[in-house]
Amino acid sequence: MGNIQVALMTVLMFFLLVSLHEWGHYYFARRAGILVREFAIGFGPKLFSIKRGETRYTLRLLPIGGFVRMAGEDPEVVEVQPGQTLAVRVKDNAVTRIYLDRLDERSGVMRGEVKALDLERDLFIQLDVDGEIERYAVHPQALIIARGRDTQIAPIDRQFGHKPVGKRALAIFAGPVMNFLLAFVLFGLALLLQGVPSETSSKVFISGVVPDSIAEQAGVEKDDLVKSINGVVIGGNYEKFVEIINSSAGKQISLVVERKGEDVALKMTPDATTGKIGIYPAGEYRKPSAGETLTYAATSMKDWTGRIFEGFRKLIFGEFKLDDLGGPVKTTQVTVEIAKQGLAQLTSWAAVLSLYLGIFNLLPIPALDGSRLLFLGIEAVRGRPIDPNRESMVHLVGFAMLMLLMIVVTYNDIIGLVRN
Incomplete structure (x- = not known):
């Protein structure tokens, strides 16, 4: 490669x-009906983020893992309290958006003071709108919007x-x-x-070469086809090839390999102690x-x-x-x-x-x-x-x-x- x-x-x-x-x-969280807020690869600051459906998919800076953030696992970061002034957008008789800031910039909304609410079980919000108490049903996928971010509410049956x-x-x-x-x-x-090694192999290949080894320094390359060693034709005799190398510790050997259709002659001396030159010989392989x-x-x-x-x-x-x-x-x-x-x-x-x-x-x-x-x-x-x-x-x-x-x-x- x-x-x-x-x-x-x-x-x-x-x-x-x-x-x-x-x-x-x-x-399996989705199969269980749990609201998955984020599917993240990596930790730390966001590099890329996109929201599809209920889940935000993010790629983060530190590539040391990932996480799936499910509703109810951790305390929700956005809370709405009685006495708070906010704005809501109603569609089909249900609140679909709850705005907590920049209220004067919102159009097509109802603005009022929260008197009572339940965003987990009964899904309702009660507002004081210009002195009149109004009660609205809240859609189970309603969004709370604050500081430029939207957070979907998590009814109790969607929490982990x-x-x-x-x-x-x-x-x-x-x-x-x-x-x-x-x-x-x-x-x-x-x-x-x-x-897998073929039981009837007629060839011996070099399947790998150890970096900085005797063989690499002599010019042996991966996928070389072994033709002969010290004048002995190898064919598919893997054991003979290994035996000659091991018995030549400290003695120079002559190796002929076929590479890209051409014969290449190489000389090297196996290690005097181990008799190794740093290669991984292998026979022909078949499909398992x-x-x-x-x-x-x-x-x-x-x-x-x-x-x-x-x-x-x-x-x-x-x-x-x-x-x-x-x-x-x-x-x-x-x-x-x-x-x-x-x-x-x-x-x-x-x-x-x-x-x-x-x-x-x-x-x-x-x-x-x-x-x-x-x-x-x-x-x-x-x-x-x-x-x-x-x-x-x-x-x-x-x-x-x-x-x-x-x-x-x-x-x-x-x-x-x-x-x-």
Whole structure:
């Protein structure tokens, strides 16, 4: 891949991982009848924003995740109180717009002082209009407009906290599930792109070259077809090729490869200790069957899940140092290097990241999906929810700690890049 392709594929990969995770939350929240106020990719200041239907879709500055903001999860930022003067627009005998500022500039509205209102259950507003008390029904999708922003009201039956525990849990759990499904698909796709070794291969190719290795310095390139080594014709004898290299530690070897239809003669000396030259030889590949693809995807999911939890274990018991952890910068750096190896390798790496993202989000760490599911589980056992203010505080503190950790590991990433 060229540099532009690598950059585009890297950005697309991260966008896919985060977007699908958040789409899982979004889709099942909508299925449960919850009002989704915002679907965001990234955190921090908005770079792009567009509203479609009831939801605002935003792209934010910091590409370190995303979120789906549902009505009722957090205190609503716009409140209307009795005694407040405002203006309303009525259509078909129901209030569709409630204006809180710049009242003199509004046309076609009713202006008055709020005497009573209920924007969650009974959906009405009572105004004193020039000394007369008027009562208006409020449309369930009415907008409150203030400071140039519009916020849709959230009747009680559209709020996250008033849905059954099962529906709320599904809306939260769906995010990680989407990552697991994506990982399974990507592992299978990676095998389809790469293929499986043919049992009757008649050729040996160079499937990869280690950067700065003996082979790379000698001029070996990826996809070279091996013709002979030290005058011995290789054909499809993969084992013979490896044996000659390993037995020539510290001795010069002559390698003939076919590249773009032409024979290229190369000379190099395998490492005197290991007998290696830094290549990944492989035979011919064939297209895998559907059964092989599904089996490979399932096996890869199982194997990588074990590796990920082993990494968590080492981190908990101090077998990793903080400097060993990588943040967004290091992850991007590794992704770029893998993308240079080819689409199959990048697809496999994306599958690993998607699996990791799903597992990590299910950990019972405040602000993550796992913590929110834990609170829902406690609510199901107790028969009543935990104080929403206390739960919000736990998630807020957890989010702040995660952001602090992100800053530290990003700092380590940058220092590592400078040192290298």
